[in-house]
Amino acid sequence: MKITKSLRQIIKWFVPFGIIEYRYKKSGRLNAERIQKGNDIAIYFKNLDRDNQDPEIVKIIEYLERNQCSMYPYEFTKKCFSENIVIYMDKICKMNYVLHENKRMYFPKNWEANQIREYYNWLLMEQDVDSPHRYDTAVFRVQEGDVIADLGTAEGFFALSNVEKAKKIYLFECDNKWLRALKKTFEPWQEKVSIVNKYISDTTSKNYITLDDFLDGKEINFIKADIEGAEIALLRGAKKTLLNQKKLQFSLCTYHRQNDAEEINQILTQNGFTTEYSKGYIITIFDRDSKEPYLRRGIIRAKNNESI
Structure with a gap:
């Protein structure tokens, strides 16, 4: 897919410096309705009485006074530039890849270099240490010898x-465009990486499985989930896992639906987990049904007593 100059201009209304959020675009286009939503959200924040706002909200207001409305209303978004990303071609499998922490990360065969460059740039920004979407921290992280479940793996950034x-790592991904790329990316570690082509849910059927049924008593230590609003269903299908795993950490997305942050936090704390949210907020420019105050927490991190 070629990114035209006119499309780049539209993109700037949504994420700084033309960075594309591929998860939320439709058919490669960002429509006028979403541009208008971004304008409306910016006006809403600029009209707030900042003297009565939390310092975190004031920081967002100040950002929007200087910048266009975007999903991540923070200065850290200006650190990444896709032009600096080198794309390599694997001449054997004919697939493009980037070097992520000196390891090959492959992309779908039909993706052009510019698309990969923009996408990987977005990932680097998304996982910046100051990002509301950051999965881990210097103290909350995967430990040596942990067993990981990466739910909603996509390109495999976190797992890689x-x-x-x-x-051991279980990669849960149902989007067929990623499966071949994931297999190539994790080929050097194929003895300890398994790709699971099922959706995690609160019931088990042909294409769906609960975490309890999948694990069936197997060890798990770290669960990362970005599954488009199915995070609560994940927890409902993980009652035994929540109760029986002695050393367990979660890093779950909480921004896909309006009340996810509060509901997920309640489930985890009721099961004895200590929780914290990632820094800052995400502006819900991607959700046409979002309402004031247009802010959601990005990630909830949780650990049980054995992990503390």
Whole structure:
């Protein structure tokens, strides 16, 4: 897919410096309705009485006074530039890849270099240490010898960052465009990485499985989930896992639906987990049904007593 100059101009209304959020675009286009939504959200924040706002909200207001409305309303988004990303071609499998922490990360065969460059740039920004979407921290992270479940793996960014220290990794991904790329990316570690082509849910059927049924008593230590609003269903299907796993950490997305952050936090704390949210907020420019105040927490991190 070629990114035209006019499309780049539209993109700037949504994410700084033309960075594309591929998960939320439709058919490669960002429509006028979403541009208008971004304008409306910016006006909403600029009209707030900042003297009565939390410092975190004031920081967002100040950002929007200087910048266009975007999903991540923070200065860290200006650190990444896709032009600096080198794309390599594997001449054997004819697939493009980037070097992520000196490890090959492959992309779908039909993706052009510019698309890969923009996408990987977005990932680097998304996982910046100051990002509301950051999965881990210096103290909350995968430990040596952990067993990981990466739910909603996509390109495998999180799993690839932790593959060398993990004892075992389960990659849950149902989007067929990623399966071949994932297989190539994790080929050097195929003895400890399994790709699971099923959706995680609160019931088990042909294409769906609960975490309890999948694990069936197997060890798990770190669960990362970005599954488009199915995070609560994940927890409902993980009652035994929540109760019986002695050393367990979660890093779950909480921004896909309006009340996810509060509901997920409640489930985890009721099961004895200590929780914290990632830094800052995400502006819900991607959700046409979002309402004031247009802010959601990005990630909830949780650990049980054995992990503390």
